[in-house]
Amino acid sequence: MLACFSHPTVAAAIVSALGETPRRALPLDHLGALALHHLILAGTGLVLVAITGIGLGILATRPGAASVRGGIDTLAAAAQAVPPVVVVALALPVLGFGGPPTLLALVLYGIMPTLRGTVGALEAVPAETREAAKALGLTARQTLTRIELPLAAPAIVETLRTALVLAVA
Template identity: 45%
Template sequence: MNGAAGMAPRDLLTDRLMLGLAALVALVLGMPALKPLFATLYPTLDRPLYEAESFLRLTLDHMALVGLSSLAAILLGGGAGIAVTRPWGREFRGLLETLATMGQTFPPVAVLALAVPVIGFGAEPALIALTLYALLPVVENTIAGLEGVPAAVLDSARGLGMGPLEVLFRVELPLAAPVILAGVRTAVVINVGTAAIASTVGAKTLGLPIIVGLNGSNQAYVIQGALIVAALAVVIDAAFDRLARWATRWSQS
């Protein structure tokens, strides 16, 4: 058996995904129980625990923002990457790679600063900034994965009578899946950390206690937000690691 259901108890105790999930749940739901600990570590603070918003609510909002921006980057970057590997789209490859590179080199904070006067405060400008920031790894890995498919395999597929779309979905994408997934993994993990800055423009994310803590010289708030962001990043990275192993087996089957 594969997956968590087929693991022995000892394996569950050493599995990175299971340990990360346990830590994340414990931090999100059990942070109030750590109030005495933070009060001891920071005795000069009147409020050693961030209580303006529920950590569960902030985590869900953070995950929603990361999920939406990553999905947009996957659809846009993946679609564009596929397009420029087709004969009719090759001439646009240079332009696409330039735009994707600009999207990541342009700081998300600068994108937020430009978007807020036009769109207003909230999650929308953060969604734009995170989507642009996640495009480059998706685009690059989609192109690399598709171009890495052996020409002999493509010739064989066409020799069997497959049309262009059938070759793409039945041959190219399955074989390129591990490489494409690596780019998606990079994009999502980057967005988990970068989404924290969205709270500077009014979006509710796990960056809120961090920013409030920095502004108010409250180190406890900063640690609380950072711990949950780090645990979330570990869980997502471990989940992608497991998904990558499955994608590799699928591409080889």
């Protein structure tokens, strides 16, 4: 239905009926270039969010990092609390117009869901599984890469899906 209303002929008729002068529609090649630019920004933002959010989530769940977990959560919540438009506006004097401030806003806005999803997924791995890995002689790194991350992967991927929806929106 939205696509029908967006067709240039229908949209021009609607705008005319509302008493406005119809404007020229964007050429399809220009619209395609804008859509591609949007997808590249969203994809790049997702990659940066995945690296940062999953990395911080892993760090926050390690036994030695219990003292910094509150700080990590606080920073992620603060980044989420600032609307992306405000981030872009504040970043303009430093980063200029275009992609860089938008990318910064995407990353800041996507870190908290990714961080919290990663923490939740890793904490959902049963303690017995970790103990079994330790009993088999696996190191902490091996337990993380061979046991915890594979078991947590479905929930982490779901978290990244959420981050992608936020980035595209």
